[in-house]
């Protein structure tokens with residue numbers, strides 16, 4: 001694979017079934033795949049139809065029979081091998097696998113190679129972590145009168161479906177497949193049609209690592225393909241990452257088949273900065289909370305509440321550092337902000353900024369389109385990261401998920417006020433607080449209605465920590481031990497040691 005921006009083109013099929021890349025057996029329309037850095041079309045794929053989905057399900061069912069009979073330790077070894085392959089070398093000859101995946105992620109998503117490498121690291125760590133848990137998936141032994149007893153077994157669910165968003169394509173595929181496979185399930189994964197490439201690389205890695213053919217299949221497509229998956233009678237569970245409106249549809253479809261769902265949805269998270277914070281850390285934290293992956297991060301702390309005493313100092317420093325963020329060719333080592341995912345999305349983000357200005361917000365920096373000097377990047381989807389001042393809680397930019405590099409700064413006076421305003425949202429994915437006061441820090445996060453809270457940092461994601469939302473940001477958890485519960489079911493076995501005492 002060539003590594004320069006503007007040179008890659010897709011050659012191979014993007015569906016993966018029964019251990020091989022395949023063209024779908026049937027399909028609707030075809031979708032173009034873009035390179036956000038240049039706006040180039042790098043290939044096309046056919047969206048999978050009902051027949052292809054059924055073939056993928058049948059293939060996964062066959063693999064499930066083999067995989068679910070293996071011990072946790074046997075499954076663990078295969079997952080560890082998959083993690084090792086990602087970290088280590090070969091596969092595509094000389095370059096490191098980790099870097100190959102990171103480059104493809106950058107080419108297809110537009111994020112900087114610096115960040116893509118971190119995403120790949122978090123991905124293999126997830127495989128390692130669940131490999132570690134696979135061997136200890138266990139039930140309980142319960143004593144009953146007369147020597148009788150019962151025990152519980154944690155069993156896999158069967159064929160699980162994963163449906164992913166485009167912002168962390170490889171990482172989302174790993175966050176879903178690692179616990180699913182560790183628990184003994186098979187998985188069919190559908191990436192976003194905007195980022196179809198890296199999930200197939202994961203499928204190839206699983207095959208190399210030794211999973212049975214069909215255990216991890218990839219189908220490509222958009223809403224229609226996703227609907228076939230959710231409605232298929234042999235699908236046992238749907239794990240979804242995406243927007244709230246789609247999450248609602250997934251839940252409705254799954255309800256028809258009484259299928260358990262996990263919903264990892266959007267957010268509009270608060271970051272509360274108290275005047276007693278370490279200012280340097282708070283400024284760095286605010287940038288981490290807003291500008292990773294061009295601001296296209298579900299848990300971003302986009303409502304930055306700043307205590308009035310430090311509002312000016314904090315704002316000046318945030319603006320100064322935001323202006324220094326290096327935008328440009330995402331495959332260059334020193335780039336820290338690449339291109340947004342698509343032209344329509346870029347326009348949508350620009351629309352939010354325009355509306356913010358109309359509603360009285362002040363653009364303190366950025367917000368304009370950015371055209372890099374390099375001529376090959378002139379059709380890419382770039383913009384300058386934006387900081388908005390003069391914001392009020394009732395503005396659209398403060399209420400709605402923008403999913404772009406736009407930070408809204410909101411002054412506050414008291415702790416009570418900040419917490420109340422922070423919680424005044426239908427979302428509840430994440431939240432953060434910067435303060436030196438340890439009691440206040442814990443009091444505030446305890447009061448925040450959010451599933452993932454940070455004290456004196458933001459947007460770090462060790463795989464050991466459960467991640468997921470409150471309120472309309474969804475339910476269920478990814479990562480941590482908690483995810484094992486969402487990919488397994490509990491069977492109780494009651495054992496009689498004496499004779500049956502019948503009431504008849």
Ligand SMILES: NC(=O)c1ccc[n+]([C@@H]2O[C@H](COP(=O)([O-])OP(=O)(O)OC[C@H]3O[C@@H](n4cnc5c(N)ncnc54)[C@H](O)[C@@H]3O)[C@@H](O)[C@H]2O)c1
Pocket residue numbers: 163164165166167168190191192193221222223224225226227230241242243244245246247249250263264265266267297298299401403429468469
């Ligand atoms: N909470 C999290 O962990 C998390 C992580 C990443 C992204 N997100 C959220 O994802 C959103 C951005 O991603 P997006 O634009 O890809 O979201 P989206 O809801 O448009 O699409 C997500 C996935 O659902 C599929 N889909 C769309 N309609 C469907 C339908 N009717 N039936 C079945 N599948 C369907 C898409 O093809 C895609 O694969 C943001 O709201 C972001 O906050 C959440």
Ligand SMILES: C[N+](C)(C)CCCC=O
Pocket residue numbers: 167168292296297298299459460461
């Ligand atoms: C790795 N992060 C930055 C915590 C993002 C998690 C996935 C959300 O979009």
